[in-house]
Amino acid sequence: MENEKYEKGAPDVDVVSQITDSSVHDQTHRKLKGRHIQLIGIGGTIGTALFVQIGSALTEGGPGSLFLAFTIWSTFILAINNCLSEMVTWIPIASPFVRFADSFVDPALGFCAGINFFIFEAALVPFEVVAFNLVLQFWTDKIPIVAVIAIVLFLYAILNVFAVGWYGESEFWLAVGKVVLAVGLMAFTFVTMIGGNPLHDTYGFRSWDPSKVAGAPFAEHIKTGSLGRFLGFLTCLIQASFTIAGPDYVSMTAGEAELPRKTLPRAFNSVFYRLTTFFVLGSLCIGLVVPYSDQNLLEALSDAKPGAGSSPYVIAMQRMEIPILPHIVNALILSSIFSAGNGYVYCASRTLFGLALQGKMPKILARCSSNGVPIYSVAVTLAIALLSFLQVSNNAAVVLQWFVNLVTAAQLLNYAIISFTYLKFYYALQAQGIPRERLPHRSFWQPFCGYYAFFGTFIMAFVGGWTVFLPGNWDVPTFLFSYAMLGLAPVLFIGWKIVKGTTWQRAEDMTFFDKEREQVDLYEDTHVSGISSSRFAKIGDFFFA
Structure with a gap:
């Protein structure tokens, strides 16, 4: 490794990671600043699920079950956040948790985890493109579907192909819009519930009152009595498990984060608190603004009204005779969807890139442009996004459900692999006498969080x-879409293990990417960040760095 690559003042340093095949290197650039990473962790998870689709879970479980389910699932996200933060800040490499599963558990599990996460992220790109078209129809259905899809995919290509800095900057400001929307809707709830609306209706916690709303706050679903209320809660918990995420998106930036040991701990520490603020308080607000049995909400969901038309917030605004706001909400939801799809293109391409670095995918997918972008991995991801055109010949709602069913189990399986990998990492440190106090960031309640997650x-x-x-x-x-990934995962694991003859890693023999960590140490010791000349960038750095 030539020391010239680490000269002071070179903000676009590329940290080269040596791997098994020395002819393939990590050529990405560390250009993502702390504020980029902070907002990528938030922006990648806030979308239609929080503002629109959550209404379906509300009608099936009631406001109490919805709030309880989102609160409980946030504790699992905290546990996953703790597992990832400790490993990734010490070993900040590209596609980290996929490569950790490879080195800490078994190369076969690394292959399984990589394919699973790639399918999950890649399938979410067409999901968001389809949702974008649906939200656009809140205003008009005159724009050809083909044109909408083509424009969105073209913009994703522009933002992801030319430079990681373009992606980071665009995602930062798009995510700021999501934060504004989420905070604005919570403020809307508080103001209107105390009578700040055109009807001067002080509704407070009326939707939680069983004397005002039959069955509230815990609704019965499918069955009656306690079993029905439990099934309602279970439906809300499933919605929460699909909706709440974040730590995995932060970890995917590790290989391109500027000064990772400084920026990543801050990002991991803030992700849980910010996401639970948005999701836990957001689920509470949803259950306040409209009763779970509201006829307008039920009809909007059954008729699949486009865009924000099915959002409990918009239905509440219409009931309270508030003009203009529904259009503002729809516009911000539209930007949220675009941002989420943009983030999925990034994460999917970096996962494919990480697999190629390990020799588990063709070497060409590990090649980067002069700007440090894995150009061929991005191209493959965008090619899969062409599945968005399925809605041209099928009902958009049906296509959306296909993608939702496919990715929900994949996301949960990914979290299970991350937590299991952490447990192997934790006990390997003990077996080799490496004190956790030496790590740049140490999470709490371990190994309990690993087992819990x-x-x-x-x-x-x-x-x-x-x-x-x-x-x-x-x-x-x-059935197939709900459990396809659960059936595919063991096939991938066993198949790779048989074909490649991989070995289950023993705690005493495990290595911790020593060369890569040394290179990051050298980079951080000699690196001087470039000074941004953008006024808007300076404002972002001030609030989110």
Whole structure:
């Protein structure tokens, strides 16, 4: 490694990671600043699920179950955040948790984890493109679907192909819009619930009052009595497991983060608190602004009204005769969807890039442009996004459900692999006499968080499609899409293990990417960040660095 690559004042240093095949290197550039990473962790998870789709769970479980489910699932996200933060800040490499599974557990698990996460992220790109078109129809359905899809995919290509700095900057400001929307809707809830609305209706916690709303706050779903209320809660918990994320998106920036040991701990520490603020308080607000049995909400969901038309917030605004705001909400939701899809292109391409670095995908996918962008991995991701055109010949709602069913179990399986990998990492440190105090960032409640996250996410992965097993509800496509990834994962693991003859890693023999850590140490010791000349960038650095 030539020391010239680490000269002071070179803000676009590329940290080269040596891997098994020395002819393939990590040529990405560390250009993502702290504020980029902070907002990428938030922006990648806030979208239609929080503002629109959550209304469906509200009608099935009631406001109490919705709030309780989102609160409980946030504790699992905290546990996953703790597991990732400790490993990634010490070893900040590209596609980290995929490569950790490879080195800390078994190369076969690394291959399984990489394919699973790539399919998950890549499938979410067309999901968001389809959702973008639906939200646009809140105003008009005159724009050809083909044109909308083509424009969105073209913009994703522009933002992801030319330089990681373009992606980071665009995602930062798009994510700021999401934060403004989420905070604005919570403020809207507080103001209107105390009478600050055109009707001067002080509704407070009326939707939680069983004397005002029958069955509140815990609604019965499918069955009656306690079992029905439990099933309502379970439906809300499944929605929460699909909606709340964040730590995995922060970790995917590790290989391109500027001064990772300084910026990543801050990002990990803030992700949980910010996401739980948005999701826990957001779920509370949803259950306040409109009753779970509201007829307008039920009709909007059954008729699949486009865009914000199915959002509980917009329905509440219409009920309170508030003009203009629904259009503002729809516009911000539109930007939220675009931002989420943009983030999925980034994460999917970096996952494919990480697999190529390890020799688990063709070497060409590890090649980068002069700007440090894995150009071929981005191209493959965008090619898969062409599945968005399925909605041209199919109902958009049906296509959306296909993607939702496919990715929900994949996300939970990914979390289970991350937490299991951490447990192997934790006990390997003990076996080799490496004190955790030497780590640049040490998480709390370990190894409890590892076990808690593993068992919770693993069990929930099998629960997601439970309704298909009810009498009269059997549906082959629903079953296949709900459990396809759970069936594919062991096939990938066993197949790779047999073909490649991989070995389960023993705690005493495990290595911790020593060369890569040394290179990061050298980079951080000699690196001087470039000075941004943008006034807007300076404002962002001030608030989010």
